[in-house]
Structure formats: structure tokens, C-alpha cells
Amino acid sequence: MKNFFLQLILLFFCLIFACPGYCEPPEADEGERDAETYNHLETFANVLDLLQKHYVDKVESGEVLIGAINGMLGSLDPHSSYMSPEDFKELQEDTKGSFSGIGIEVTVRDGVLTVVSPIAGTPAYRQGVKAGDQIVRINNISTQGMTLPDAVKILRGNQGEKVTVTIRRTGLNELLDMAFVRDIIPHHSVVAKKLGNGFHYIQVTSFQATTTRDFKKVLRKAGQEGVIQGIVLDLRNNPGGLLDQAVQLVDVFLESGVIVTTRGREKENDMYFEADRGKTRYTFPAVVLVNGGSASASEIVAGALQDHKRAVILGTRTFGKGSVQTVVPLPNGAGVRLTTARYYTPSGRSIQATGIVPDMIIPFEEEKITGQGGGSTALLREEDLPHHFENNSQGKNEGQVKKKKKNIQVPKGTAAEFADRLAGDNQLQVALFILKKMATSLHRH
Known part of the structure; x- marks a missing residue:
């Protein structure tokens, strides 16, 4: 069973990167490094095997593997990320037209969703959202541990619908509760x-x-x-x-x-x-x-x-x-x-x-x-x-x-x-x- 999962993981990574070079035999001078990589993949397969057999609830392998990819990319730098087919499609649409939301650029800092900048002329800008504001709740859902794509999905929605955001701002002792009406965020620049x-x-x-x-x-x-x-x-x-x-x-x-x-x-x-x-x-x-x-x-x-x-x-x-x-597209429609x-x-x-x-x-x-x-x-x-x-x-x-x-x-x-x-x-x-x-x-x- 262990070997089966190891082969599965190796095949998975080859398919994910969709690049023949990843599946080719290693060069002699890279053998030591690739051996170490293989050992880590074997450890990953062992952990997955344990989850499948002993975790308290049934584990969906696909969700676990996607979580592993997110963790891998998240360990590199703040700007590398995995996009599901749905997220990748939204990204492509955003570069061509407009979307409905509140109008903020956000990132995750120390596990907290944080505003990089409000977009001029948008609901967030008009209501005084500021760069550096920490978003601790969206629609009364805690953002602690929430991934950036998941947070963006909640912030966006149909035009005219309301969304509430709870903000922690430097210099203020109390949290700020703000209610926004989603609007079209055009690519006015x-x-x-x-x-x-x-x-x-x-x-x-x-x-x-x-x-x-x-x-x-x-x-x-x-x-x-x-x-x-x-x-x-x-x-x-x-x-x-x-x-x-x-x-x-x-x-x-x-x-x-x-x-x-x-x-x-x-x-x-x-x-x-x-x-x-x-x-x-x-x-x-x-x-x-x-x-x-x-x-x-x-x-x-x-x-x-x-x-x-x-x-x-x-x-x-x-x-x-x-x-x-x-942005690199993947065979399954993700990116x-x-x-x-x-x-x-x-x-x-x-x-x-x-x-x-x-x-x-x-x-x-x-x-x-x-x-x-x-x-x-x-x-x-x-x-x-x-x-x-x-x-x-x-x-x-x-x-x-x-x-x-x-x-x-x-x-x-x-x-x-x-x-x-x-x-x-x-x-x-x-x-x-x-x-x-x-x-x-x-x-x-």
C-alpha cells in the first residue's frame, strides 16, 4: 500500500507540473538532491496512508492533495498560489472585464486577511477602508486561517447584495463593523x-x-x-x-x-x-x-x-x-x-x-x-x-x-x-x- 501511494504521489506531481523534465531521470550531479526529494515524497505518501487508514473522519484524497499544494506554494513567498479551475476562470475574466465586489486589494499577513489598498471610487474606498486594515470577519465568519481565494470569493458576489466586514485598525481599541453593498468594480484606472x-x-x-x-x-x-x-x-x-x-x-x-x-x-x-x-x-x-x-x-x-x-x-x-x-495553466483547467x-x-x-x-x-x-x-x-x-x-x-x-x-x-x-x-x-x-x-x-x- 505504501508503494502504491508513493507511485501515486510521484505520478501526481508529474501531471501537476505537466513538464516532461520533471519526470525524466535525474542527472548524475543532481542525484543527491533528487534522492532527498524522493525521500520527502515517500514521507508524504506515508502520512497520506496514515490519514486514509486512521484519521477520525473519512479523508478525501483530492482535498488533501490540494491542501498540500497550497501549503507548498504558501511556504515559498506571499505571491505564489494555486488556483482551482473556478478561480483560474475568474482570474481570466477579471483581466478582460469587471466584477462585483467591494473594491479592495488584499493579502494574508501573519494568517490575517489584510488590506493592501482600497480601489478608488469603490464602496470600500468611499466608506474609508484603509491600507493596513485587518479583516477579522466577513459576514460574521472568522478569517483566521482562511485562504486568500476563499476570502475573495466571500467578498465578491452579486451586485446590490450586502456584505458585512469587521475590521481591526491600528490605533483603535474597538473593532469596526462596516456594511457594504456590492457594486460593479470596473477596470477604470x-x-x-x-x-x-x-x-x-x-x-x-x-x-x-x-x-x-x-x-x-x-x-x-x-x-x-x-x-x-x-x-x-x-x-x-x-x-x-x-x-x-x-x-x-x-x-x-x-x-x-x-x-x-x-x-x-x-x-x-x-x-x-x-x-x-x-x-x-x-x-x-x-x-x-x-x-x-x-x-x-x-x-x-x-x-x-x-x-x-x-x-x-x-x-x-x-x-x-x-x-x-x-500564471501557468494546468491540464485540469486549474492554474x-x-x-x-x-x-x-x-x-x-x-x-x-x-x-x-x-x-x-x-x-x-x-x-x-x-x-x-x-x-x-x-x-x-x-x-x-x-x-x-x-x-x-x-x-x-x-x-x-x-x-x-x-x-x-x-x-x-x-x-x-x-x-x-x-x-x-x-x-x-x-x-x-x-x-x-x-x-x-x-x-x-
Whole structure:
């Protein structure tokens, strides 16, 4: 029976990885390592055999094996995970359209579901959910030990349905009970407002299918209305998204030079992204706003513009997610999200677990109380996540540039609403002041 389970496990792993190399005989110099792996698999088979024979309740082998896969991936880093066929299908749909939920990016930190960032314009954002909030219950169900996909399933649902969330927030003695009405969370990622006298505010809330296309539309429209004196690019609480969109957005600002490089274990997959000189040249000054909720793709943008001295980076230290994830489909319709590379800024620095340090560190006034972005209380960052990669490597990489395209809409608000926002946003106020000084200095030269 033991040998049967051992053979079953070996066959299972060969099928899961769906790669002939995993089932080929080991090379001589890898024999010792593979022997150790075989011993661990035998131990796994022994434990499974014990469960089948002696566990108090009947054990479903499929559920146990899926749990083992989740545990294996969870022991590696916070961003690698297994997706069931249903989860994988939802992921594919999310990248193409919209979904119904409350509008938050979440992760699991020390076994607790934690908010990375609320998505602008969503129910969670409007009701004041903050980065770093811990979600301890959803619909009165404890999230302790709950997997991230299971939590996301509960948070999502049909539009118009209610969901209650209990939050633990740093600095508050009591838990917060919040009730949300699920709404469609569209892939809106570009919000534009005029700051007057040729200055413009452009917020990118995430990097989705058509982020760069919509960003260019905003710039073209602004240029048709008059000379662009400068822009404030707001990447605060931007959790990231598609790598190619971040690359293409940086390309709008640069005529040449490296944008980002990625390097992983398999050198043939290393990629080297470089700017292409476009038809339209944009030479206006720019200030980029970032905070502790700016992660992944938004850090690629900030790091590239900072290294090329194309923009002033203002705000507080970013999240520090310097790794690249690849989604690999499996034969049974499921998928695996694997961390396959680290990325590096044009100067060759890795921001993994360290983040982008702004040129000007300006805490948001409320952050001193809530901890959003570098105030007196700690904000969740990559370095706080269990099993996060250490920043122990530097260097530049070579490879081919790979780019894609996609689409979104631009949500609108009233001028009065934005005026109120400007009045209560000290970081934006400082950014506009600096932008005007930069424009004046540019005209003098």
C-alpha cells in the first residue's frame, strides 16, 4: 500500500507540473538532491496512508492533495498560489472585464486577511477602508486561517447584495463593523482633472488592459486645449497590475533608455524593456505621488522615472514588491501563480522589500494618525509579509522587450469635489507648488 501511494504521489506531481523534465531521470550531479526529494515524497505518501487508514473522519484524497499544494506554494513567498479551475476562470475574466465586489486589494499577513489598498471610487474606498486594515470577519465568519481565494470569493458576489466586514485598525481599541453593498468594480484606472493654467492631475488607480491608451487620450485632449505646463501623476494606493502597461506608460515620458529589466532562475526568460522614441514628444515637467499602497507596476513606473530624472517622486516609501508573477495553466483547467523573476530599475537596483524612496518625503497629514504611507504607525509593506524575498541581489538583465495592449473608461467627478480634495490633500498641494516652480524654471532656460 505504501508503494502504491508513493507511485501515486510521484505520478501526481508529474501531471501537476505537466513538464516532461520533471519526470525524466535525474542527472548524475543532481542525484543527491533528487534522492532527498524522493525521500520527502515517500514521507508524504506515508502520512497520506496514515490519514486514509486512521484519521477520525473519512479523508478525501483530492482535498488533501490540494491542501498540500497550497501549503507548498504558501511556504515559498506571499505571491505564489494555486488556483482551482473556478478561480483560474475568474482570474481570466477579471483581466478582460469587471466584477462585483467591494473594491479592495488584499493579502494574508501573519494568517490575517489584510488590506493592501482600497480601489478608488469603490464602496470600500468611499466608506474609508484603509491600507493596513485587518479583516477579522466577513459576514460574521472568522478569517483566521482562511485562504486568500476563499476570502475573495466571500467578498465578491452579486451586485446590490450586502456584505458585512469587521475590521481591526491600528490605533483603535474597538473593532469596526462596516456594511457594504456590492457594486460593479470596473477596470477604470485613469482619472484626469485640470489644475488650471495648463497644469493637469492624472490619477492611475491600477494598471489594467487599456491604462496606457487612456492615459495618452488624456494627454492628447489636454494638448488640444492648450500647452501642457506640467502634470501630477498620482500613483498612491495603486496596487499594480499588468507589467506591459507600466512599461508602455513610462515609454510615454522617455525617448530612449532602459525602463525595467527582469531576471529569474531561467536566463532565457530574462527580459529587457527599453523605451522607443514615439511620434509625440512630451517634455513637460512631472511630479509623481506615491505612498505605501503603491506597489508592483506602480513602483516600476516611479523607479524608472526617478532613475532617468524625468520626474520628481514625492510622498512616502512604496510597498516594495519587486517580484514578477507568471500564471501557468494546468491540464485540469486549474492554474498556478508562480513568482518567476525579480525586476530591476534602470540603474540596476532592486526594490524588493525596500520600496522606492521618494525624492521628497512628504507624509500625508492623515497618515500620521492612520499609518497610511509612512506616518507614525506601521503600514503593511512587502517586507512585513511572511516568506517575502529578501533584497539580496543587484544587476541588469538582458532579453527581449514584450509589450501588449488593452482598455478602460475614465470616471468623472465634479469640479467642486476635486477642489475639496485639493484643499485637503497636502501632498497634492506640495506637488502642484513644485510643478509650477519647475515649469517657471524651464521657461527661463
